[in-house]
Amino acid sequence: MKILVIEDNADLREVIVRSLEKERYVVETAPDYSTARTKVFIYEYDCILLDIMLPDGNGLSLLRELSERGRRNNVIIISAKDSIEDKVTGLDLGADDYLAKPFHLAELHARIKSVLRRNAHNGERNIKLGNVTIHPDTFKVDVDGRDLELGRKEYDILHYLVNRANRLIEKQTLAEAVWGDSIDQADNFDFIYAQMKNLRKRLKAAGATIEIKTVYGFGYKLVVSS
Structure with missing residues (x-):
């Protein structure tokens, strides 16, 4: 399973990557909007962790473009902006889940597994x-x-x-x-x-x-x- 972590905070990005690699995921990263946009339209990912607040753009704009192009990705928004408006907008644009910062890594892992199961195996674990x-x-x-x-x-x-x-x-x-x-x-x-x-x-x-x-x-x- 390959995951793309779109997160501009280098320390948090590294923590997430290390934790996911321990769970045996293949992990790629993007520190900004432009890098993320390039990667999502060149490569395939089983799940995308998407920060909204990026230094050169808004993660919701990337989500909107994915939706407009008919790209079906398992997207979990991870954002410090824990607002109802952002949650609703993100989910309406096709996000599968929304996790507010700060969060426990165990919860992040559980959300990823849940999204992957729900969208690929109708909720079945095996x-x-x-x-x-x-x-x-x-x-x-x-x-x-x-x-x-x-x-x-x-x-x-x-x-x-x-x-x-x-x-x-x-x-x-x-x-x-x-x-x-x-x-x-x-x-x-x-x-x-x-x-x-x-x-x-x-x-x-x-x-x-x-x-x-x-x-x-x-x-x-x-x-x-x-």
Whole structure:
């Protein structure tokens, strides 16, 4: 899961990033409006933490543009402006939640998980596809109830693809989602090939009824085996 933290306060931004990385999220940051605007329209994020008061713009303007362009993002506004007007405006513009500063990191984590569950899994804690179940809260996977041991990146790849089952996913998009946006400067995708090979082996050995297909010249597609 990849999160973009749009926050101009460097100390708070660092605290949020460290806490999210401990929860195994891939985290990108934007300290101002212009950087945030560039990132949200180039890269994909599972969740955006959006401060309203930015040095070169207003976060609500960015939210409005996302809405106008039909971009569906899980957006949680984090703002020192705890006003009813800002809350209503933000929610009307498509924000999924509003968290006033100061806040406890535990509450932030809970809000992120709630928004992701609500918008991706109809409120269900676990994700099931075929005979494979992913438990995001514990980073566990089982096949027909039997634990499947995966490395961290193998889990992250599987989690990402299961959330986008039956969709063609470009190698570049997968790499950015699992390793971060800076990976777009990589010379090749050998690091993905190695992880994918191991993941496929483990799924097959466990008798999983899902399969990761290679779409040559494009990327990957996860399907339920026929």
